[in-house]
Amino acid sequence: MIAPDWFRGDRLPHIYCTGCGNGTIINCTLAAVEEMGWKRDETVFVSGIGCSSRAPGYILTDSLHTTHGRALAFATGVKMARPEFNVVVFTGDGDLAAIGGNHFIHACRRNVDMTVVCMNNHIYGMTGGQGSPTTPPGAISSTTPYGASEPAFDLAELAVAAGANYVARWTSYHVKELTKAITVGMQTPGLAFIEARTQCPTNYGRHNKLRTVPAMIEHLRSHAILVAKRDRLVAEGEPIPEGAFTVGELVRRNQPAMGVRR
């Protein structure tokens, strides 16, 4: 077990479904916390509403499980009032990109010194699998029974455009890379946004011809292309494979940040 001292043993069993990828993302985040050597009583986890947002409740630190979409605004208050705290936000695609979209872009713009880990499973999992702003076009969900007809947000590119100092994207398959990215994000002053694409076998996979967890993880692996490879394909005028998404570090910069420990 990674970072056993950081788990609330008395909260088990957790609410996550068999095969859910969220536990992997939590483990990667705590491995990064351990790598950073943070102290538990100087670290605060903040979240909104949804499956992802239950994560702070399993971690043995001060934690704020807030209202739907508003985690970044609450976290801004925590971090600005006490810059010496390490602040980590867990969020999901619905929480961050739909109801919380405005707070997302403004937190990136302010570049508040915190780490935001988004478990993007392309679906509203907790409410039973409705289409979200990251549901891929054509995908089946309980509110897109004929296939999603809206374009999807690219969360990482949105964070880059909005001004976050560090942005990376990996998946629940890329455990080592994801852990490293979260660690680098924690080391970078300013807002670090790490999108972790993950599987929801219960509410996404089984409706979209990805009936097993290995099939979902293989789908994530096989559709991920490194930023460098994407750049090479673009430079060579080659087409980007259909359904592919970039993984890796999208930006690391040193723009002025707020709430940095004095």
Add this chain to the structure above:
Amino acid sequence: MSRTEFMQGNAACAEGALAAGCRFFGGYPITPSTEIAETMARRLPKAGGVFISMEDEIASIAAVIGAAWTGARAMTATSGPGFSLMMENIGYAAMTETPCVIVNIQRGGPSTGQPTRAAQGDMLQCRFGSHGDYSTIAITPNSVQEMFDLTVKAFDLADRFRVPTFLMSDEIVGHMRERVTIPDAVDIQRPRPLAEGSLPFAAGEDKIPGFAPFGSGRAVHVTGLTHDERGYPDTTDPEAHDKLVRRLVAKVESARRDIADYEIVNPGAETVFVTYGPPSRTVEQVMRDHPDDSIGHLRLRIVWPFPEFALKEFPNAKVFLMPELNMGQVVREVQRHVDQPVVSIPKIGGELHTPAELVRVLEAHR
């Protein structure tokens, strides 16, 4: 020692917050409250505090709650439209027992309504606006001096009872300029710390848990879900919900006498004005113009929790007259506590009742 200044109500509110030790303000510009944010933006950084202009009022109250959990005294200020946006997180503050202060400089509504005109139209919203059952505290100043004094008091009550506390002012008092005496220092009362070995949401006889702000080493989990005394979600057990929500309501309602703050003039009167906020100023004028022991005045400085026992302090009352800058909101609360007739004197549009208007009603009911 103290100093005397000629000051605007909104500025006095900000000065009161600073004197009370407020060190975090998250806000969004909205008429007629903006001078509070502007004063805090100018003064807080020099006082070692944080001013942040958030992206909307939802984010403003969220940041205030986050800051409050780090142990800072935290405040926001707004008016009707922003107040409506804050409602969900006000419920979150009530459920999580977060001490914080929300100032509402009321204007005419509904919707965008009358940005530059006064109203008292949010008095029921501040009591019932978020979903579910809860109780909070609502304070109603009627002068610039009270904008200072009662802002200080709002922080103390918020801390003591661990509730979001409202300063329900309005455009008239917020923009009024009067003499105000500002003391060099005020006494403040912070929340009782969480005792060693106590659970973070377990309460004793006063029904108020001790407070362990973030960084206390107590690993407190704070959630808006129904939770047990450890703070852990317990969302399906009917008893857990019943126990928690009854305590949240009772910790305020059972302390009504302790929280109550009102003024009584002529307790032997037969005709009694009941007011809060600036309509009390018109009643005071009427009583100066018509010195008469048969006219009484009950002025509430705190409307919620409602001090129904104050109405009994007029044993000879034959009728209660209640001028409000709305269509009749708090008058319903008066009506349900007395047997005598209660006459609502509503006024909307943004101006105070004139003394002549109140005298006409007075003459008609005596």
